[in-house]
Amino acid sequence: MVARRAAFKLLEGRMPMRIGYLSLDEVNQSLARQLASKIGVELHSLSFREDEPVGSCDAYLYELDCLTQLDRRELLARIVAGPAQRPAAVHSWNVSPNERRALHGKGVDVFRRLEEVVFRRLRRAVRARRRQAQRLSTT
Numbered sequence: 001m002v003a004r005r006a007a008f009k010l011l012e013g014r015m016p017m018r019i020g021y022l023s024l025d026e027v028n029q030s031l032a033r034q035l036a037s038k039i040g041v042e043l044h045s046l047s048f049r050e051d052e053p054v055g056s057c058d059a060y061l062y063e064l065d066c067l068t069q070l071d072r073r074e075l076l077a078r079i080v081a082g083p084a085q086r087p088a089a090v091h092s093w094n095v096s097p098n099e100r101r102a103l104h105g106k107g108v109d110v111f112r113r114l115e116e117v118v119f120r121r122l123r124r125a126v127r128a129r130r131r132q133a134q135r136l137s138t139t
Contacts, residue, residue: 017041017126019119020057022075024066028114032061035116041123057086058129059122063114064092080106087125089118 019041021032029045036043044057062079064072079088080102089109100110111118 015130017059017123018044018057019122020044020046020060021063022046022060023063025063028063028066031114032119035114035119038116039119039123041119058126059087059089061118061122062088062090064090065094076102079103079108084108087122087129089122091118 017040019036021029021036021043023029023032023045033043046057046060062075064075067075076099079090084107087107089111090103091111091114093112095103095110103110109118109121
């Protein structure tokens with residue numbers, strides 16, 4: 001059991017962590033790449049027009065401010081529609097109290113701006129998921 005935990009810790013340190021980022025803003029995309037790189041995670045740019053297969057990234061980050069109202073409503077509805085498949089967060093200056101409650105109810109973190117703490121929080125959530133999966137696989 002101890003050997004398994006040690007092996008998992010070693011493996012976890014080597015497993016790349018991939019965060020999918022949905023944004024149309026080139027400035028935010030550039031900043032996101034810098035912030036992700038700074039804390040050692042890979043950033044994968046996603047498109048709002050394509051459905052990303054669940055599981056291709058360890059976590060997802062969505063920028064809401066660059067979207068039209070219709071696209072924003074559709075994305076928010078998709079995020080809160082079912083059980084969370086992966087850790088997720090959104091950043092926006094304009095999240096209503098109702099949207100915030102709905103997102104938090106699904107375990108989605110909400111931030112006003114794109115900062116390093118956003119990526120640190122997602123990284124922590126992914127690590128917690130990996131530890132839980134490892135615990136379940138050893139029982």
